[in-house]
Amino acid sequence: LGIAACNRGDGGAPTVALVLKTLNNPFFVEMEQGAREAADSLGIELVVQAPEREIDVEKQMQIVENLLQRRVDALLITPSGSREIVPAVVKANEAAIPVVVVDTRVDAPALEEAGARISSFIGSDNVDGGRMAGRFVAERLGGQGRVAVLEGIPGHETGDSRLTGFREVLAEHPGLEIVSSQTANWERDQAFNVTQNVLQSHPDLDAIFAANDVMALGAVEAVAAAGRTGEIVIVGFDAQDDARIAIREERMDATIAQNPREMGRLAVISADRLLRGETVPAEQPVRIELVTGQQTGAVEAPAREE
Amino acid sequence: MIPSASEPHPRPPEPIVLRMFGIRKAFPGVVALDGVDLEVRAGEVHVLLGENGAGKSTLMKVLSGAHAMDAGRIELAGSEVAISGPRHARDLGIGIIYQELALVPDLSAAENVFLGREPRRGPGLVDRGAMVAASRRILQTLGASFDPGLPVRVLSIAQRQLVEVARALSLEARILVMDEPTSALTERETGALFATIRRLTSQGVAVIYISHRLDEIFEIGDRVTVLRDGRRVATREVDGADRRELVRLMADREIDERVPRPAARRGDELLRVEGLGRHGVLHDVSFRVHAGEIVGFAGLLGSGRTEVARAIFGIDPHDAGRVFMRGRPARISSPRDAIRAGIGLLTEDRKRQGLVLELSIRENIVLPVLGSMSRFGIVSRRMERERASKHAAGLRIKTPSLEQVVLNLSGGNQQKVVLAKWLACEVDVLILDEPTRGIDVGSKQEVYQLIHRLASEGVGIVLISSELPEIVGLADRILVMRAGRVVAELSGDEASQESVLAHAVGA
Amino acid sequence: MALPRTKLLHGREVGTLAGLLALCAALWVATPHFATVSNLVNVVEQSAIIGIVAVGMTFVILTGGIDLSVGSIVALSGVALGTAHEAGLPIAAAAAVGLTVGLACGLGNGALITLGRLPPFIATLGMMSVARGIALMLSDGRPISGYPASFRALATGHVLGIPFPVILMLAIYAVAHFLLTRTLLGRYTYAIGGNEEASALSGINVRAYKAAAYAIAGLLSAVTSMLLVARLNSAQPIAGIMYELDAIAAVVIGGTSLLGGSGTVIGTLIGALIMGVLRNGLNLLGVSSYLQQVAIGSVIIVAVLVDMMLRRRARRAAE
Amino acid sequence: MALPRTKLLHGREVGTLAGLLALCAALWVATPHFATVSNLVNVVEQSAIIGIVAVGMTFVILTGGIDLSVGSIVALSGVALGTAHEAGLPIAAAAAVGLTVGLACGLGNGALITLGRLPPFIATLGMMSVARGIALMLSDGRPISGYPASFRALATGHVLGIPFPVILMLAIYAVAHFLLTRTLLGRYTYAIGGNEEASALSGINVRAYKAAAYAIAGLLSAVTSMLLVARLNSAQPIAGIMYELDAIAAVVIGGTSLLGGSGTVIGTLIGALIMGVLRNGLNLLGVSSYLQQVAIGSVIIVAVLVDMMLRRRARRAAE
Numbered sequence A: 001l002g003i004a005a006c007n008r009g010d011g012g013a014p015t016v017a018l019v020l021k022t023l024n025n026p027f028f029v030e031m032e033q034g035a036r037e038a039a040d041s042l043g044i045e046l047v048v049q050a051p052e053r054e055i056d057v058e059k060q061m062q063i064v065e066n067l068l069q070r071r072v073d074a075l076l077i078t079p080s081g082s083r084e085i086v087p088a089v090v091k092a093n094e095a096a097i098p099v100v101v102v103d104t105r106v107d108a109p110a111l112e113e114a115g116a117r118i119s120s121f122i123g124s125d126n127v128d129g130g131r132m133a134g135r136f137v138a139e140r141l142g143g144q145g146r147v148a149v150l151e152g153i154p155g156h157e158t159g160d161s162r163l164t165g166f167r168e169v170l171a172e173h174p175g176l177e178i179v180s181s182q183t184a185n186w187e188r189d190q191a192f193n194v195t196q197n198v199l200q201s202h203p204d205l206d207a208i209f210a211a212n213d214v215m216a217l218g219a220v221e222a223v224a225a226a227g228r229t230g231e232i233v234i235v236g237f238d239a240q241d242d243a244r245i246a247i248r249e250e251r252m253d254a255t256i257a258q259n260p261r262e263m264g265r266l267a268v269i270s271a272d273r274l275l276r277g278e279t280v281p282a283e284q285p286v287r288i289e290l291v292t293g294q295q296t297g298a299v300e301a302p303a304r305e306e
Numbered sequence B: 001m002i003p004s005a006s007e008p009h010p011r012p013p014e015p016i017v018l019r020m021f022g023i024r025k026a027f028p029g030v031v032a033l034d035g036v037d038l039e040v041r042a043g044e045v046h047v048l049l050g051e052n053g054a055g056k057s058t059l060m061k062v063l064s065g066a067h068a069m070d071a072g073r074i075e076l077a078g079s080e081v082a083i084s085g086p087r088h089a090r091d092l093g094i095g096i097i098y099q100e101l102a103l104v105p106d107l108s109a110a111e112n113v114f115l116g117r118e119p120r121r122g123p124g125l126v127d128r129g130a131m132v133a134a135s136r137r138i139l140q141t142l143g144a145s146f147d148p149g150l151p152v153r154v155l156s157i158a159q160r161q162l163v164e165v166a167r168a169l170s171l172e173a174r175i176l177v178m179d180e181p182t183s184a185l186t187e188r189e190t191g192a193l194f195a196t197i198r199r200l201t202s203q204g205v206a207v208i209y210i211s212h213r214l215d216e217i218f219e220i221g222d223r224v225t226v227l228r229d230g231r232r233v234a235t236r237e238v239d240g241a242d243r244r245e246l247v248r249l250m251a252d253r254e255i256d257e258r259v260p261r262p263a264a265r266r267g268d269e270l271l272r273v274e275g276l277g278r279h280g281v282l283h284d285v286s287f288r289v290h291a292g293e294i295v296g297f298a299g300l301l302g303s304g305r306t307e308v309a310r311a312i313f314g315i316d317p318h319d320a321g322r323v324f325m326r327g328r329p330a331r332i333s334s335p336r337d338a339i340r341a342g343i344g345l346l347t348e349d350r351k352r353q354g355l356v357l358e359l360s361i362r363e364n365i366v367l368p369v370l371g372s373m374s375r376f377g378i379v380s381r382r383m384e385r386e387r388a389s390k391h392a393a394g395l396r397i398k399t400p401s402l403e404q405v406v407l408n409l410s411g412g413n414q415q416k417v418v419l420a421k422w423l424a425c426e427v428d429v430l431i432l433d434e435p436t437r438g439i440d441v442g443s444k445q446e447v448y449q450l451i452h453r454l455a456s457e458g459v460g461i462v463l464i465s466s467e468l469p470e471i472v473g474l475a476d477r478i479l480v481m482r483a484g485r486v487v488a489e490l491s492g493d494e495a496s497q498e499s500v501l502a503h504a505v506g507a
Numbered sequence C, D: 001m002a003l004p005r006t007k008l009l010h011g012r013e014v015g016t017l018a019g020l021l022a023l024c025a026a027l028w029v030a031t032p033h034f035a036t037v038s039n040l041v042n043v044v045e046q047s048a049i050i051g052i053v054a055v056g057m058t059f060v061i062l063t064g065g066i067d068l069s070v071g072s073i074v075a076l077s078g079v080a081l082g083t084a085h086e087a088g089l090p091i092a093a094a095a096a097v098g099l100t101v102g103l104a105c106g107l108g109n110g111a112l113i114t115l116g117r118l119p120p121f122i123a124t125l126g127m128m129s130v131a132r133g134i135a136l137m138l139s140d141g142r143p144i145s146g147y148p149a150s151f152r153a154l155a156t157g158h159v160l161g162i163p164f165p166v167i168l169m170l171a172i173y174a175v176a177h178f179l180l181t182r183t184l185l186g187r188y189t190y191a192i193g194g195n196e197e198a199s200a201l202s203g204i205n206v207r208a209y210k211a212a213a214y215a216i217a218g219l220l221s222a223v224t225s226m227l228l229v230a231r232l233n234s235a236q237p238i239a240g241i242m243y244e245l246d247a248i249a250a251v252v253i254g255g256t257s258l259l260g261g262s263g264t265v266i267g268t269l270i271g272a273l274i275m276g277v278l279r280n281g282l283n284l285l286g287v288s289s290y291l292q293q294v295a296i297g298s299v300i301i302v303a304v305l306v307d308m309m310l311r312r313r314a315r316r317a318a319e
């Protein structure tokens, strides 16, 4: 694979666009930073754009359309919707602009059906991360206990995949029961309230899994407010700085690190290579890691068969 | 348009087109109608007379389907009907002009005239041309010359009233109710309206006419029904009815209707206006008002009297001229400045400009002076109550309590609240724009007395009024306006209704 | 003040149009990529989504109401279409289902507001939440993808080089303009917004015409959702979030009063284009997404400020 | 209709209160976890956030306006506090910075609306976008965490077993009630909302008092943000999203008219509690997230429907 098209004709530094799901989430802020560092060292002009809301596929598509009008040389994108973004990829293909997909996979059948091509996928698997969190909880509780789940915005793919993996593992342990699964809409204060409320109906709760760290940190504060820090296992996702600190302070137990910085870096490097006419691998997995107080277990994200 | 001359009385009794029996309607705390009967013949002008709050408007709203009655019966042309709503009433041939103008400000005059009954060119399609043409025709019969394509928002209150009248006329109703149609009109428009009414009655239309201007009743009415406190007290032929008796029936007491005119005691100059101008609206308006003096402003519709008041009070900017208070230049760029300088303005449109309808009578009365009744921003309820009841008492506002929301008062009583508000304000110069609009004979006398009392206490009064007897009777000096200019200044002695009118029309 | 009505409205739109042109001129100078034919077509096409929703919103706001549920109706009618299609209905029938659902939601709003006498804000806030919840339940929170090319042509097709969404949008604006200026429906929409009591006293069936405005808003939300589904090849239960704010902004920037009774659909079109051009320009300029929010907010404020000033000046000049 | 004003308002609140009690009774039957002391304290505490924002919103709505920017102001003033604290300011000074920023945003809204004569919807929509953008820029999109325990006691402290946020909220309601019923500010707020023109013609400084309402809303948003930061030990640039809708819903459920001029802050408190109890109950019952949205929407609609019906009946009974 790999596209040999080189659009560097017009003299100046090549322009590479990185379109994120949003920049309101530290995960993508870190990805942007990784990308910027790589771009600076490679002499690439990086344009970073994102819709205001993480789930706004339509806005993301508009951003892509607008950037294509600007004739960027390569497009790096974290799709807000794995199928919905395909038409945007088609448009990029038509403009002969190489596309590198980061973090969230584009649906392969949809891609094929539309006859669209991407140059590479860089990322890790949210379902796997969810499994990892599930295994951690199962291990810590000894296969026995009551678990509450904090969901993201309903219908949001990232959260759904994480939960799928998590539930899959828990289903393998008959002693583990999910007693409550509620949304906190990715928000910290909502997570605080929901956790408080869940603790009212399930005072005997053993563990909480939140689909991201923002919500996990809300849960941490609610558990602390109930005076039960340390009694309830709290696992988040994303390994944000705040979450790492909370883990270090033993107010939280674990989080899953997806290494967005590395994704951003790899994405820009791939773009650079593509623009030089080199090839890049179709799959560039990024390691996901379990971050806990004691150990940092690293796991290689398995490359999925396409 | 040739109005048919009023037919000689007595004429043969026409068939009865409307009978209302034992109509009862209560609002929380108020029984507005308590078993009222009314009988109206085809081709007659049946006048409803009564003090403010007597129930006239309520009776008509029952007839027009705007209010559901609590008890009673209505017969049209001999058969009983249950009127289910405004549309039904209209379909039954009942047309009405409401006392409180009910127009849509952003639609044109023509659109308002035909609202709900637009001429059509096809299913759902409005025929705009026909609508404008027809409303222009009707408005012209009323002596109105403005463009029916203008949005109502930019019309003066009098012009709006003409739009209402035009709307009622366009209904081609068998029974036409007019609830104070002339309260904002001057003699000229009133004359045109009467001519139209005579034409309609000669065609057999029954007109129910409500007004507080007793002269009009004798001019246009055939029979009169007097209401008092929600009951019918009498029905009389107008011919041969005695004016004083009607007033006594209404008020249940003797009222001296003459406009009293004490000798002017002119004090120091309070307000001086020099060369006031506003492009296209006002030109070189100058006058003085002294303490204890009543200066009248007369003129036709749209002659610019209201504009003078608005400019002085800082509502509209003026681009020429100066205003002095007690000889010193007053810098007035907002009503706040004006009130501080000692000027008050009672506006002609009470609903839009005078009252906060959701607030109580008390709260409305003290609104401009609330600041002086507060310490550290905290309002003294005691002072508030005292001040409000002091100024409301003199005006006999018909209400269970001063805590009543103004929205629920009858039109005339609302007007009294606005008056009370400016009395409570205790300013040096009070501009009154149509202060007796919509208030009954008895209350009018009270207002006149009030104006005199204020003048005798040294307040300078500017009185804008379209009722010539009122202005001629009250004012020490009368300024007549035409097309934004002061065209004459008449002293109280040389002024007569005829001379004022002559200057106003430019004859 | 004394301008005839048609002129006054005309004057209003001119102010907004001036704003749009000023924005375009600024972008034309700032970036060579803006004033190309392909980009301008692109901008108009992108504006179609909010543009069509804003037409319905104009009707609602003209009656003095507001509709917060349009975004959720977009989602629900899309999901209804998707579910029906997945269940095996031919795409035309599925689209009819989607449109019916949108219309039904609008009528539901109308019923709550007219029969239940709820404030529009509350009724449509409730509908916003309910419709979104049902969309999520119906779809299990997942997008429903895969539609025939014939349907997708709604979004991807061209006629004489003009993208189909643009044609659809312009057609809808033309019809709406006709309805508002020439028909009873339009007259009564303005009348009700201007003075509901007077309208009722004039015998207008206020309830029916008010409900009609919400029904139109619901139906046009469904039309928008068809476009969205065709464009993304996917019906999403989380589509349309915050569309209500964008649509209201377009309407108000276009000079329609939130108090009801005055405004035009032409103004709304210009308002929608201003929002579209702004977003496009900020993308072209590569403005950071944080700064974009600041810029969008500022431009909305400045656009309406300038518009108000122009109008006041025009009014003064007319005196 | 002719009830004295105080009575009428009283009647209104009774309707809303009945709604709240009915909801509580239903939950009491449905789950044993609801009617415990700890849960009830918990509910009131959770309601404090929206409850305080809703007080400011009540002032704004009473003047006939609306404030869409409260959520963004919550975020911006929190981030301002966080940034100031990170920069080394003592926490009290940092909190002062946060409060000042909130007040300034409110005054900004007020200036745009009174001096710029913008419709409140547009001015605050713009501010919503601008303040959010600045919050994101200031914080680089990241939460700013770590505050001293003395500050965090704002959210975690208790007095006589009552959580401090509850006390703070009740104190704010008491002050607001006093302001609205006993002071010039309150009277003018109602007067302006009831009839702005008549108020101006009565010599009221309409601009100043209108601006004051937005300033109060801004300041109370900042107060709320202090509570949030203390509670979560983190200042978040994306805090407060959609607070405006919850706050407006609380105000309207509480019986305040969106047209301005009538309503009470006591009603708003009950409205905020209804929203809080509802969310809490749905969590306790373990209702699925999708169904929760349907339930919240339905309860908002039903609560206001019932309230309107009770009021109409009370009015009729009084005749």
Ligand SMILES: Nc1ncnc2c1ncn2[C@@H]1O[C@H](COP(=O)(O)OP(=O)(O)OP(=O)(O)O)[C@@H](O)[C@H]1O
Binding pocket: B027, B028, B030, B031, B032, B050, B051, B052, B053, B054, B055, B056, B057, B058, B059, B099, B398, B408, B409, B410, B411, B412, B413, B438, B440, D001, D002
């Ligand atoms: N909607 C209402 N709610 C409560 N009370 C009302 C309402 N409408 C009228 N009233 C009361 O009913 C009584 C009769 O009022 P109505 O308007 O019929 O008087 P009116 O004879 O037309 O007086 P005016 O000459 O002042 O217009 C008054 O006491 C008034 O306060």
Ligand SMILES: Nc1ncnc2c1ncn2[C@@H]1O[C@H](COP(=O)(O)OP(=O)(O)OP(=O)(O)O)[C@@H](O)[C@H]1O
Binding pocket: B154, B155, B156, B157, B158, B159, B184, B299, B300, B301, B302, B303, B304, B305, B306, B307, B308, B348, B466, C001
């Ligand atoms: N509030 C207003 N805003 C704008 N224009 C107005 C307003 N009121 C009146 N006008 C216009 O100004 C002109 C002068 O009207 P104005 O009301 O001053 O006359 P007037 O002598 O007071 O007569 P009347 O009050 O009986 O109509 C009218 O043509 C009217 O259209």
Ligand SMILES: [Mg+2]
Binding pocket: B056, B057, B058, B099, B179, B410, B411, B412
């Ligand atoms: Mg009356």
Ligand SMILES: [Mg+2]
Binding pocket: B305, B306, B307, B348, B433
């Ligand atoms: Mg006048």
